[in-house]
Amino acid sequence: MDVNRINPILDAVAGTLPQLGFQTVSKKSVALGGSVLNWAGVMINIGMLGSIKGSIAIGMSTAGACRFASTMMMGMEVKELDELSQSAISEMANMVCANACTRFSQDGIEGVDISPPVLFVGEGGKVTLPVPKVISVAFMVDDIQVDIHIGLHE
């Protein structure tokens, strides 16, 4: 996939997260890798389908996910990733990807839609996204590292 095509997703991250209570959202690194990624903690998978298709996987550590959910819930204490926190971070993934669809459409890539998020939580392992090359972008969201893995093709 053309690297320029990831901009709507990056803009969606930068545009959506401040609305959820985060102060700073900065891009830390961009890497191009193969289809297999390692993950641990939390990984959220959202399917995309339309004129571009594939998956977006959003990862963070368990502790990071707790802090993330806490900020989304107005600073409420989150000691463990309970049902409410899981729901909060999946809502975030849903919002970011839905927002990216709108931005794709503004860029002339129309009809892209998303599936509901599926969360994996635990020791982790590997995940294979349905494309040969995955673009991984690490963001610092306040003090939480959030990895956005983009596995899309046209």
Place this chain on the structure above:
Amino acid sequence: MSAIRVMVVDDSPFSRTLLAEALTQGGCEVVGEAESIETLIQVYDECKPDLVTMDIAMPGADGFECTKTLRLHDPAAKVILVSSMKDEETEADARHAGAVGYVQKPVEEDVLLRVIQNVMSPDKMFGNLDAWSCDIFAEVLAQNITRMTKSTAKITEQADLRKNISQGITVVIGIIGRYPGSIVFDLTQEAAEKMAEIMLRRPAKSPAEVVSVAAEFANVVGGVACSMLNRKEKSFGLRVAPPSVFQGATNEIISPMLHMHGVEADTDFGRLSLSFGFKKGTVLWM
């Protein structure tokens, strides 16, 4: 049954009159009208409608902004956007603003009423999908085990699988359509290796090959099941997104937005677990 109570938001008095007439003819009751964002919330609170029809092109805040504002005020508000524009971009914007329906101007009375009926009784259609999906996924799983692995399976159904624990290899497939959803196919590494060996008629050459066989199997099952559901109800419009495959045992698999069902297949090469669920939305587009 009492009439559906509708509020009309449009800056044009002419359009409001036309819509009100169509609604009244169709047995709805027009309980309030607003011409801009300034009076939107006040009128909404006063008339407490069952749903709102909303023009898109209005001076000041447009219909998308008004919809977002209204849904922030009342997340349960049901908004049908009404506009002369109807393209994919506008529809996507409408969906993302939280509208539950979209009708093109000039409004045809029967189209408007059908959308309203669907918005007001989405439970029946979703109920059908939910019920049919259990039988169809079980049937398609059994068929494809026989077809692709030449073995038989004992199928058991499980209800309400919101949370699940991965056995080793988990294929996740997103579903897009009127009711979006997810399919999760899960099996042990050992079962996946045996399944790959049967399907390839030789041992898999690499872990990647095992993953790709599991993904392909799940993709076929998901694709066929969604096609069968579409044949039962054309307007479901279900399509499957490409599969992602997670590896690692004992991870929790959670689908917070879905009510998941599951079927398990006990085969000669191990237990295959297939769960699936759809999001109960009221997004209807005409």
